[in-house]
Amino acid sequence: MTFSQSEQSSSQEPRRLLITGGAGFIGSNFVHHWCEHYKSDRVVVLDALTYAGNRNTLKELEGLENFRFVQGDICDRALVDNLLEEEAINTVAHFAAESHVDRSILGPDAFVRTNVVGTFTLLESFRQHWDGRGSKNSDRFLHVSTDEVYGTLGPDDHPFTETTPYAPNSPYSASKAGSDHLARAYYHTYGVPTIITNCSNNYGPYHFPEKLIPLMCINILLGKPLPVYGDGQNIRDWLYVRDHCSALDTVIHKGVPGETYNVGGNNEVKNLDLVHMLCDLMDELAPNLPVKPAKELITFVKDRPGHDRRYAIDATKIKTELGWSPSVTVEEGLRQTIEWYLTHEDWWRPLLSKEYQEYYARVYA
Template sequence: MKTLLVTGGAGFIGSCFVLQRIAAGDKVINLDKLTYSGNLMNLKDVESNPNYVFIHGDIGDEKLLRKVLPEYQPDAVVNFAAESHVDRSIVDPDSFVRTNVMGTSILLRCVKDWWNTLEAEKKSAFRFHHISTDEVFGTLSMTDPAFTEETKFAPNSPYSASKASSDHFVRAFHETYGLPTVITNCSNNYGPRQFPEKLIPLMTLNAIQGKPLPIYGSGENIRDWLHVEDHCEAIYDVLTRGRVGETYNVGGRSERNNITIVTKICEILDELRPRKDGKSYKEQITHVADRLGHDLRYAIDCSKIERELGWTPKHKFEDGLRETIEWYLNNSEWVESIQTGEYKNWLKTNYGSRNELS
């Protein structure tokens, strides 16, 4: 049994990782600030498990970190804590700097200081795993090869710039202080419990609530889609068997453009929960003014993790998408708890001023 300090463990990807590790018999200390996208309902299945501890706190709280680390003596720190939505970063870039850059730096410094107090064997076995994104690499044309671990950073949004900075800090703490770190850069995640500001849950819930399905521009922007469960298995493989100081790309090998995704969501909903008027949900698709600096295409070459660790994505996208939609349809209590006033205000802020394209 390992003891893992997981930061941001109440969020979408973090909660999936926590659930997987508790099921495997590990002990998890979940440190989460519980901002708008953190939801303890994601973890209700383990809240009474003796191997699970929740701490309400911020990775930027140095005093708290210097208490938690020696108290729980983790074998690893897995850092999911981040502001992660591009549109929000365009509206409020400073909050992304505070959490993703300053917060990660403070976390690294506190972990490094505590790590230096450990005995040699435990010090050698310790790992700091930082979860990052493919967006740090910028954008690709339709014909460019996929991102590799050697692709230079070229972030195009405040979000991706803040994540690129945090990646650099993690690498610097390894190179300067010898802290045993690993980094993973993942493609677009999907699956159950994702906060509904992201494409798949937003379109699913808007559709069944009779609202427009807003697609930026022509909808031709392409992403590589990775099921969250596959991603979390990759994270654990890198954490336990990855080479110290290395970065691993994690992708789903499932490139799709946005209009294709939304159209498929409509087709699945037409089957699973038909509109009362008999029409297709596709009639709710609305093209709106594009996002500022919208990257055209992301694609991940994940051959390194496949070659070195034997990891491959298990979910076929079409099957995973259907299962995800079914989860949202069958978990109305979770959905209602998420769609609070803050969430409604955000939708109004982000989409209310966008002109519909003719």
């Protein structure tokens, strides 16, 4: 469910959004979604353009009158203060985060700085800006988080709900848990209209190649091994990124400040089964693969430290209270994702840099 421009209240001023991390994977898809659906709203993207941020993802939007891109760090308080004031921001959609578990194991300090200190900087700046401009009922601070803060599930455990206790098991998930707690505290202490969303594993266009699905797609195209951790029986709930964007749209318009909403795709799949699905689709859709069938490339590697066995989201609350549910099955979403990567080599090929190759060798050695 999404809202069209015509469905916005005529008495509500246009939203002026600051979207942090808007050149990253989920953030950039959300930027495209918002600019498509709300053409009179102002969209300002703040992104540090670290390794996973790609300004080319937004190039078709840069000529729009209501769009602005700013390269900068969310920990830069003066920059954030100036942007909020200069652009009269009334809505923050906060995606900026270090998000890859493997990288958090190799270097946790960047995760604490960006995910915890950066979120605090944004919240504190928005609090003072919000107080100063005069709060309005439509103002929002959307904090986009992950289901990984809840830890791991057993095979028969009920999926995560909004009341599941936090039990993070990696530096990444611990840093996101910390940022969630800050967002919650700023509502209860200061009344800042924060809303938290915790989503399951996203996939789709513009996904950096270190993550499972783009990694497998690209490695198949290159005839490289497909590394599968451990026994491949870890289970994830897969959410197509454009479904996720429609959920966030719904939360901004209909969500209640101070609340948390879990967003899931209702698609629990074992990692090894997912890789087999990708191999079969690549065999079907990609001509002239170096190795065919692609499943011959599957290679089991040493398991990731602290690897959570199962994630699953119970998205009942957002469905019953806000009327949102996912529209794309994992089979449909994977097909669309593969077709995107097959037609956008000019986007992903430059990302296979020397730094990326060195990182890849460290992780999968």
